[in-house]
Amino acid sequence: MKTVQRLLLLATLAMGTVLGCAPGENGGNATGSGAADSGKPRIALIMKSLANDFFSAMAKGAEEHQAAHAGEYELIVNGIKDERDLSRQVALVEEMIAAGVDAIVIAPADSKALVPALRRAQKAGIVVINIDNRLDQEVLEQEGVSIPFVGPDNKAGAKKVGDYLATKLEAGAAVAVLEGIRTSFNGTQRRLGFEEAMKAADINIVASQSAQWEMSQANTVAASMLSEHPEIKAILAANDNMALGAVAAVQSAGLDHPVLVVGFDNIPAVREAMKEGKVLATADQHGDKLAVYGIEYALKLIEDSEAEVEDRETPVDLITAEDLGE
């Protein structure tokens, strides 16, 4: 059943994004739709790319949560084709407004561009919760809205990873950073966290480039960094996919000293690499629960419209090989 739904979802998404369907025509599938007129609150979860492990795990977590609490709310999950498809995500918000949902829980593809659409949603009386990627404070102020952010402190998480890495390096060592897409808030936060940790330990960042969150690009960029700066002792990647790309680059560079690699997100593939000792550490921001945190908060706000609206921080944990345990 689940698989069929996912398949349908993917198919509608794929066709919708490529053929540019008219807005409102493919609002996604409501799970638990049998109870459409029961008066239960309807919550729309708008994700980035559902093709990405991280977000699909997040969506799965949300769906499981809904299944366990089927009597309490309905959930509509939507995603976009790739992480940069902003306009599609804006359209999804519009569609959800039109569909008259009670709350929107969104992982914005861009920290600025989504704000106007979300302001319209709030105007329409919809509870809006920001998860994963924090909306830009300045733009929020300019637009005169306040949207609570429920999510991890990426900078603190990245610093934890960086601090752990620093314990394995000597002061003055050279390291490289693989950044995410530079316009994304998380990407910036993680880079800042890495930089803070390296600075504190007196370690030099000799190269820092964006690899667009992608494995293959990270591979190319990391390979070039290693041949340009053979003295590099570690690579800090802003997500695990890029970490895996870096691992492959280290492999083929064939340097005479080990190069440590750290990532962020704790995806299954990176856990395998950690078991093999190829990745030193990553950070787990409990991605599968991130949406759930947002949904729970949204439910609370729907129930109690008087409740105080404020940001909520969710935990980020350092994961190392020891944590995986056998």
Added chain:
Amino acid sequence: MSNPPKTSRRSALLASVIPYAGMLGVLLLLIVIFSLSSRNFLSASTVTSVLNQIPDLTVIAVGMTLVLIIGGIDLSVGSLLALSSSIMGVVMIDQGLPLAAAIPASLFVGSLCGLVNGLISVKARIPSFIVTLGMLEMARGFAYLATDSQTKYIGSKVEWIGTAIPGLAISPAFLVAIGVVIAGQILLTRTVFGRYAVAIGTNAEAVRMSGINAAPYSIAIFTISGLLCGVAGVMQTSRLSSADPNAAVGLELAAIAACVIGGTSLMGGRGSVIHTFFGVLIIAVLQTGLAHVGATDPIKRIITGGVIVIAVLLDALRQRKRNSRAQ
């Protein structure tokens, strides 16, 4: 490619070197520029890293060259690579089967999708642009379905394919890619199959009216392109030690760029696999070089785009000059 009579062997030799000379010139120019502007660009490790980066793009671009030569286009190559790679991951991780089973599975899936591309576009006479655009979406969807949208980490079982052979500095994947380039060039210039491909791309109606049944050849070429996507899937999977359903987004454009830089005509009937290989090298050197000098993403894009346009411009000028001389 051509083989003029003995009248002037030297000018014939010159003529066959000149096109390569142009591309070699561009390549050397890029290498000189990057060597001057970065510390360690001109080093053995850079060469190794470039050569080990390119096998997947190379084999895909060879397939693309063949497809372009018959006047078609294959937009699905990136997705097919991702699908093949995903299948490998599923076979090895989820099914726990050995590499010896994963590689055929990958190649089979690639070929099958290529065959579907070919059958639909040739038999139903739907432009390959449309058919492969559909396949681009579908194959990507199947890749996500197959892997449940998860990157599969495979590890050392596949690494050796993409890792440099000790003492040789190049990987088995690169050797395979070179083999594919040579085979592609031979296929194109020395076989009936290649001859018909060029003929079909030049004037499909004239080929039909010459009593040649072109359909099987066209279908075979799309299938070859699919097969090569499978090969590239194996290469990329091994290079990254992981099967990634998100892999190779936009690779079709890089492959087309490589072909076009190499002077392959998008209108069909003209193209050379060797030239395409030079195109791949130019793109790879650009990518690596720009990463070496630490260029930001906007600059990378601007420069890469500029080089593509300039290369095509030069080729167009050369063609025009040749045509006016032949008039």
Added chain:
Amino acid sequence: MSAATPLLRLRDITMDYAVRVLHQVSVDVKAGTIHALLGANGAGKSTLCRIISGLTQPTGGSMMFDGVEYAPRTKSEAEAAGIQIVQQELNLIPTLTVAENVMFGRTPHRLGFVNRHEQRQQARRALDRFGLKDIPVDQPVGELGIGQQQMIEIASALDRECRLLILDEPTAALSGGETERLFHWLEQLREQGTAIIYISHRLEEVVRLADEITVLCDGRHVTTKSAKDVTTDQMVDLMTNSTEATSPVREFQSHRTDRVVMKVNGMTREPVVRDVSFTVHAGERFGIAGLVGSGRTELLRLLFGADVAEQGNLQLNGEPRKFRFRHPWQAVKHGLAMVTEDRKETGLLLAQSIRMNSTLVSLKQRFQRLGWINRSGERTESEELRRRLDTRCNHIEQPVGTLSGGNQQKVAVGKWLVEEADVYLFDEPTRGIDVAARRRIHALIEELAAAGKAIVIVSSDLEELYETCDTIGVMSAGRMVGVNRRDDWSTEIIMRQSFAGYGSSTEGAA
């Protein structure tokens, strides 16, 4: 009759491509005259016309037009001066309507929007002037016959400001009636003082129309004479090598036998071909005459499987098996060969070499082993073919598109000679090619007949059919209305048959 100073003066025009194709050509063209430009393949006629009309720039020499220095760098510069050219290759855009094509480049508009009404009216007027009342202005040009397209192109050129008109083989695609209309109008233009440069291989036309002739040979100016002073025989002598010129037209010799090679039964594809039956014997050359649009080309395409017949079939070599080919490759497999009407669109790979074109048909049978091309065999055969057909080229690796029309046609024919067929279908085998190439191809057709092949020749040129055929079938409105043996035919009979299918509504032709 003509003004004292010529309208156009060419002085020492020289043109170099890889080789020199024009050697210091000097010609004067007077206003109010029709000036025929004669020459064999590659004599430089087309190049000269391209220079005059701004399509190419000469490497040397100068031009004066209407008393002032004239050196056009583009076609539009030439047009601005009042020089129009109608080239042999049609320049119409098939997907645009007749009106859009006629008004192309001078589309009436208001504030950037096309004034469709005005466009249609002006186009209508242009066509009506030329008596083309039956051509609808809203139809896409691609849907019209090639003859009508040619007429539209000429009418469109003549509708513009025109003091010097250049026509390159204008009648090649025209039917008798259309040709007649064209001549009538050219004579009118001459009276109005327009100068006309006229290129044609049909010497009767030249004799009838031209006031002056200029003969080019191998890029050199041979002579310019008053047309009255030259006979067609002399013209041929002047423009061909003397050896070729002196050889008289050979007596017709029949090679027809009684063995039936191809029997066509009730071929039908409505509405263009209706219930056509005929037989062709070994060694027989079976001509098919008829007006443009009478279904001749379509019939050949049905026989060859290029289009699929709705009814009817053909039998080969007296065997009972009946064929209705669905693809040309089936036809070729069973011993048919077809030289198509439009060599550029359907006959040749223009961008590819002579070698590749020559062996395209026979590659699989003759020049491969296990899929590998036998390159030396291929080269030898192509060279052999080039010698046999006397194809003029620098070398066999030259793209076919760079050859002159006649030599292109030799390649288009030659590719069917490597692997012998039983039945040869020729559609307009010598259209628009020069006298020498035409003779060569006719001789070749005779060789094939002598070798016992069955040959079908479709031609709009009756002279050609008279010279080459044993039998002439006449098609009219999709039907084969008459089959005439050599002793029975006359122009009168054939013309009467040609019009038979159209009833009395058809207007008369020449």
